[in-house]
Amino acid sequence: xxxxxxxxxxxxxxxxxxxxxxxxxxxxxxxxxxxxxxxxxxxxxxxxxxxxxxxxxxxxxxxxxxxxxxxxxxxxxxxxxxxxxxxxxxxxxxxxxxxxxxxxxxxxxxxxxxxxxxxxxxxxxxxxxxxxxxxxxxxxxxxxxxxxxxxxxxxxxxxxxxxxxxxxxxxxxxxxxxxxxxxxxxxxxxxxxxxxxxxxxxxxxxxxxxxxxxxxxxxxxxxxxxxxxxxxxxxxxxxxxxxxxxxxxxxxxxxxxxxxxxx
Amino acid sequence: xxxxxxxxxxxxxxxxxxxxxxxxxxxxxxxxxxxxxxxxxxxxxxxxxxxxxxxxxxxxxxxxxxxxxxxxxxxxxxxxxxxxxxxxxxxxxxxxxxxxxxxxxxxxxxxxxxxxxxxxxxxxxxxxxxxxxxxxxxxxxxxxxxxxxxxxxxxxxxxxxxxxxxxxxxxxxxxxxxxxxxxxxxxxxxxxxxxxxxxxxxxxxxxxxxxxxxxxxxxxxxxxxxxxxxxxxxxxxxxxxxxxxxxxxxxxxxxxxxxxxxxxxxxxxxxxxxxxxxxxxxxxxxxxxxxxxxxxxxxxxxxxxxxxxxxxxxxxxxxxxxxxxxxxxxxxxxxxxxxxxxxxxxxxxxxxxxxxxxxxxxxxxxxxxxxxx
Ligand SMILES: Nc1ncnc2c1ncn2[C@@H]1O[C@H](COP(=O)(O)OP(=O)(O)O)[C@@H](O)[C@H]1O
Ligand SMILES: [Mg+2]
Numbered sequence: 229x230x231x232x233x234x235x236x237x238x239x240x241x242x243x244x245x246x247x248x249x250x251x252x253x254x255x256x257x258x259x260x261x262x263x264x265x266x267x268x269x270x271x272x273x274x275x276x277x278x279x280x281x282x283x284x285x286x287x288x289x290x291x292x293x294x295x296x297x298x299x300x301x302x303x304x305x306x307x308x309x310x311x312x313x314x315x316x317x318x319x320x321x322x323x324x325x326x327x328x329x330x331x332x333x334x335x336x337x338x339x340x341x342x343x344x345x346x347x348x349x350x351x352x353x354x355x356x357x358x359x360x361x362x363x364x365x366x367x368x369x370x371x372x373x374x375x376x377x378x379x380x381x382x383x384x385x386x387x388x389x390x391x392x393x394x395x396x397x398x399x400x401x402x403x404x405x406x407x408x409x410x411x412x413x414x415x416x417x418x419x420x421x422x423x424x425x426x427x428x429x430x431x432x433x434x435x436x437x438x439x440x441x442x443x444x445x446x447x448x449x450x451x452x453x454x455x456x457x458x459x460x461x462x463x464x465x466x467x468x469x470x471x472x473x474x475x476x477x478x479x480x481x482x483x484x485x486x487x488x489x490x491x
Numbered sequence: 492x493x494x495x496x497x498x499x500x501x502x503x504x505x506x507x508x509x510x511x512x513x514x515x516x517x518x519x520x521x522x523x524x525x526x527x528x529x530x531x532x533x534x535x536x537x538x539x540x541x542x543x544x545x546x547x548x549x550x551x552x553x554x555x556x557x558x559x560x561x562x563x564x565x566x567x568x569x570x571x572x573x574x575x576x577x578x579x580x581x582x583x584x585x586x587x588x589x590x591x592x593x594x595x596x597x598x599x600x601x602x603x604x605x606x607x608x609x610x611x612x613x614x615x616x617x618x619x620x621x622x623x624x625x626x627x628x629x630x631x632x633x634x635x636x637x638x639x640x641x642x643x644x645x646x647x648x649x650x651x652x653x654x655x656x657x658x659x660x661x662x663x664x665x666x667x668x669x670x671x672x673x674x675x676x677x678x679x680x681x682x683x684x685x686x687x688x689x690x691x692x693x694x695x696x697x698x699x700x701x702x703x704x705x706x707x708x709x710x711x712x713x714x715x716x717x718x719x720x721x722x723x724x725x726x727x728x729x730x731x732x733x734x735x736x737x738x739x740x741x742x743x744x745x746x747x748x749x750x751x752x753x754x755x756x757x758x759x760x761x762x763x764x765x766x767x768x769x770x771x772x773x774x775x776x777x778x779x780x781x782x783x784x785x786x787x788x789x790x791x792x793x794x795x796x797x798x799x800x801x802x803x804x805x806x807x808x809x810x811x812x813x814x815x816x817x818x819x820x821x822x823x824x825x826x827x828x829x830x831x832x833x834x835x836x837x838x839x840x841x842x843x844x845x846x847x848x849x850x851x852x853x854x855x856x857x858x859x860x861x862x863x864x
Contacts, residue, residue: 279730305732313730319723321787322716330716334732340741343712344705348502350712357713397732 232257232433233401238287238297240273240457249487251458255401260423260435262448264441264468272314275403279311280304286457286464292402295438306334310399312353314406314437318378324389325374328361331396346351357372361396367429368392368422384415388422391445395426401433402426408443420446441479445469453478499708506700514693525692525792526760527804532695533756534796536702538780540749543706545778546786548742549722551657554644554779557664557749561640562633562751564677567686569629570759572618574611576676577604599666626689630698630755637751638744640667645743649736659764664774672766683758690760698756701794702749707789718742722787750862772827776803779830781836785844794846795863802829 233255240248248270257272270385283298296304319327328482336357342350365371373381375485378389388405394402404423408416420443438444444451444465451468452473453461455477461468464486468474494596517525535556544552568575578600581593617628648659699818709715720728721735728735758764776799782797809823822828837844 243698281726281730298513300734301726301729302732302734305730311730313727315726318729319720319727322719326719327714329713330720330728330733331731332713333720336714339714340709343709343714344710348496354713393731 230257231255232259233294233435234290235274235278235321236288236290237272238277238284238289239351240270240277240282241285248277248284249459251348251454251457251459255491257400257434258427258431259435260303260427260449261435262444262451262466263435263437263454264439264478265454266366268456269454270452271413272405273457273483274454275311275437276430276450277310278304278396278403303398304332305399308398308399308400309403310394310401311403312394312405312407315384316390318386318390318393320377320379321373324370324378325361326366326394327378327389328364328393329357332357332361332391332475334397364392364396372387373424377438383410383419387411387419390423391426395430401435404434404436404438406437406439408438416440416443421445421446495673496559497705499711503704505698506704507697510693510696510700514691514846515688517565517692521641526581527801529690529756529760530804531797531800532692533690533753533760534693534777534780534800536749536753536756537697537777538784538792539699539702539706540746540753541777542781542786542789543709543718543793544742544746545781546788546792547706547710547718547722548739550649550739551653551656551743552660552746553771553774554660554664554841555700556769556773557644557660557667558637558747558750559754559757559765560667560671561637562630562754563749563764563769564633564683565636565753566629566633567758567764568610568677569614569617569632570625570687570689570841571685572614573683574614575607576703577607600723605749621685622689624692626687626759629759630694630752633750633755637754638748640751641744641747645740645747649739649743649789650839652768661771661774664769664820665771668766668769671769677741678765682768684759684763686762686764688759688762690756695756695760698730698752703793704753705745705749710789719787726765731792775851776825776830779834782834783845785846788844788846790841791844791846 231254231269233253235253238248238251238253239246251274253274265271265398273282276282277297278289280296280299280301280303288297289295291304291307293310294307294385296307298470299307301393334344338353349382362371362374365374368391370385370389371391373385378386381389391404391407400486405444407423408419411419423434423436424447426432434447436444436447438447450463451461451463451465452459453468453471453474459475460477461471463471469479520528534576537559541555541860544550568655580600581596592594617625644663648656648663651659662769671677677683710718717728717733717738720731721738725735742769754769761768780795781792781797784792789840803826806823806829810820812820840859
């Protein structure tokens with residue numbers, strides 16, 4: 229099995245606090261992987277070093293055969309990693325359409341001078357971007373909201389729009405940070421289907437951070453468990469639910485059966 | 492027909508032709524009114540360009556007067572054709588250390604003089620051209636030098652955010668002013684007078700139209716949406732592949748370029764410039780126009796430029812009305828207090844600006860293209 233993303237011995241320290249410690253992690257080109265662990269375990273920090281928001285204190289990160297640790301986030305996005313944020317970060321003053329359009333910036337052939345002089349090539353490319361944005365929006369049933377300011381969307385639609393915007397960068401790997409947070413059971417089920425659909429349709433790898441075990445078990449084929457910045461387990465859902473370290477550190481207080489019962 | 496009416500290039504052309512036409516009749520207007528009308532045009536250029544930095548890109552710059560000064564001085568030097576005096580070389584010294592230092596200083600002075608020589612020859616060459624061309628070269632040279640200054644200021648300071656950037660740009664603006672004030676070679680505190688009165692109605696409004704065209708065209712494109720993402724959420728913008736640093740530098744340099752051109756126009760209508768005319772208060776005035784018009788709304792900011800320029804002139808009259816109580820006249824004479832009051836009222840009543848959210852030119856460029864079937 230080939231590897232798309234690989235972290236080797238990654239450690240992140242914030243002053244005295246070690247948020248991530250010696251983390252090894254491998255993701256294949258079509259994996260549906262999950263990263264779970266209690267609050268403050270360092271999951272978001274892992275996303276932040278993969279996407280270049282922080283540089284790991286030590287360790288290496290490679291995407292394909294490129295070392296990306298410490299690269300600027302926009303370059304990493306260009307290499308094929310896109311993400312969503314734990315607290316939704318849409319472009320508040322832009323419409324639904326423009327939020328997605330902005331993500332096409334990366335693939336634009338014509339920049340500054342074309343916007344200024346507006347030759348036919350400019351209009352052709354804009355029309356092309358327009359069409360692709362609408363295609364994406366329609367796939368995710370957001371087309372009818374194209375001119376709505378994104379802050380006026382429902383919470384679930386905002387979460388979905390953030391995913392669409394990430395997909396617009398044409399990633400090889402999509403990182404989703406707690407996409408089901410704040411959703412009701414029906415919405416969570418829809419999200420589970422959505423993520424599986426995205427993997428099939430766009431043929432990409434997904435790494436998911438999520439607290440809801442039902443969502444994680446429903447989506448992920450491979451799960452990494454973090455506790456206090458240390459990877460304590462790794463395996464398929466069946467192995468993880470039986471792992472005694474995981475039960476003690478994380479699942480113990482909230483067994484997956486209970487999650488299923490109240491859903 | 493309607494296809495042409497929706498093309499920005501056609502509007503630019505119409506605006507330039509309109510300015511040329513109206514300019515023919517400007518002789519009929521009272522000279523003072525004409526001057527105010529020209530100031531309005533220049534302030535539109537200044538405010539619309541600052542709006543690219545402060546409004547669309549969300550970077551709070553307080554240095555616009557500094558870039559204006561660079562443009563005003565450069566343009567005046569070109570049209571006046573005053574050769575810049577060369578630097579005198581230092582006396583050679585005996586001590587070893589002083590000799591080393593002296594050699595460095597000498598090398599630096601040689602470099603400076605080489606630049607000055609090139610500049611002087613350039614100015615001399617320009618003086619062979621017809622007056623109109625001289626003026627165009629002067630304005631463009633002012634714009635380019637201001638843009639270079641913008642690059643110099645922007646690259647190190649644009650990593651700063653919010654208040655910090657405001658303070659750094661304010662500092663740089665003041666440094667530019669103080670340097671001019673203390674450089675006798677370009678007039679020092681006395682400034683330049685006798686600058687030819689080249690800025691006609693046409694030039695003021697053709698440049699304003701071009702500035703509006705450029706800012707609106709940039710913003711209204713997929714490329715231009717990048718500026719807005721920098722303003723809205725820098726972290727998310729970078730995660731989506733937007734090179735935020737590049738956008739900030741482009742906004743800053745382009746803003747400085749137009750501030751420089753605006754400065755050149757200003758110098759060639761007042762015919763007199765001195766460093767005090769480009770102080771911190773001048774920067775604040777332009778910022779206030781942008782806030783009043785609504786950050787990120789070009790029509791709003793252009794309209795606010797008209798409003799505030801006319802208001803500022805009207806206040807001069809109010810200050811002179813003897814039938815008014817003294818306190819009121821003093822208030823009118825002190826524009827900054829009025830501006831402060833306007834700002835406070837605005838923040839309380841309409842924080843988005845008078846015209847914030849107005850998007851007359853804002854609709855998506857892609858709408859003009861017939862949808863691909
Ligand atoms: N920028 C930062 N500065 C200091 N500490 C941080 C920073 N980001 C995260 N942390 C700390 O790192 C630890 C892991 O945080 P995080 O990755 O957000 O956890 P999770 O996403 O698993 O809930 C927490 O203790 C958090 O307080
Ligand atoms: Mg988190």
